[in-house]
Amino acid sequence: AQKITQTQPGMFVQEKEAVTLDCTYDTSDPSYGLFWYKQPSSGEMIFLIYQGSYDQQNATEGRYSLNFQKARKSANLVISASQLGDSAMYFCAMRGGVSNFGNEKLTFGTGTRLTIIP
Amino acid sequence: DTEVTQTPKHLVMGMTNKKSLKCEQHMGHRAMYWYKQKAKKPPELMFVYSYEKLSINESVPSRFSPECPNSSLLNLHLHALQPEDSALYLCASSQDEGFVNPGDSGNTIYFGEGSWLTVV
Numbered sequence: 001a002q003k004i005t006q007t008q009p010g011m012f013v014q015e016k017e018a019v020t021l022d023c024t025y026d027t028s029d030p031s032y033g034l035f036w037y038k039q040p041s042s043g044e045m046i047f048l049i050y051q052g053s054y055d056q057q058n059a060t061e062g063r064y065s066l067n068f069q070k071a072r073k074s075a076n077l078v079i080s081a082s083q084l085g086d087s088a089m090y091f092c093a094m095r096g097g098v099s100n101f102g103n104e105k106l107t108f109g110t111g112t113r114l115t116i117i118p
Numbered sequence: 119d120t121e122v123t124q125t126p127k128h129l130v131m132g133m134t135n136k137k138s139l140k141c142e143q144h145m146g147h148r149a150m151y152w153y154k155q156k157a158k159k160p161p162e163l164m165f166v167y168s169y170e171k172l173s174i175n176e177s178v179p180s181r182f183s184p185e186c187p188n189s190s191l192l193n194l195h196l197h198a199l200q201p202e203d204s205a206l207y208l209c210a211s212s213q214d215e216g217f218v219n220p221g222d223s224g225n226t227i228y229f230g231e232g233s234w235l236t237v238v
Contacts, residue, residue: 035226045210045232050225053218054221105174
């Protein structure tokens with residue numbers, strides 16, 4: 001079975017600073033994908049960034065980058081130059097594998113609530 | 119802007135009412151999903167449709183009835199709900215139900231804005 005662990009229930013960061021949100025995962029499958037989603041208080045679940053398990057380079061999307069350390073089973077999200085609009089809940093998630101039926105479902109972590117302070 | 123649209127945004131219904139949540143996507147995706155999310159929790163999968171056919175039902179009570187009229191539309195019919203069913207309901211879609219090779223960004227599941235449901 002797959003598992004995602006997010007150990008930071010909440011974080012407070014000063015505006016314009018960089019922030020790292022932690023995510024570790026566990027899977028026995030060699031083939032998987034890792035995702036980060038942002039959920040503002042409005043409820044919409046916004047896809048931010050994707051990293052495939054065979055990718056050699058860290059994924060980047062604008063101010064978002066994913067620090068992928070495969071040996072440590074870590075997939076931290078880095079937000080550079082944080083903005084007030086970054087305040088939201090952030091979920092790390094994974095899906096994948098053809099060796100275990102059911103692993104194609106998206107498995108979520110418990111989330112980290114990020115608050116940006118002006 | 120999200121390419122998965124959900125209506126209504128907010129719904130208040132009595133326990134004897136019948137209502138529906140609607141979802142539409144125009145990305146040509148072949149898999150569509152319903153998730154339920156309670157406060158301060160991650161989303162929980164309810165149903166998966168693949169090529170307009172129900173593929174997964176996560177043991178959801180029959181008072182929730184999904185329907186996929188065509189490849190772009192997904193409905194969730196609600197009847198005789200309980201107050202504990204109050205939650206955010208998220209619709210989502212992806213290219214396919216299965217997970218393709220990791221290098222394929224088509225594995226991404228895109229969500230809508232959600233429908234906030236309150237059962238009174």
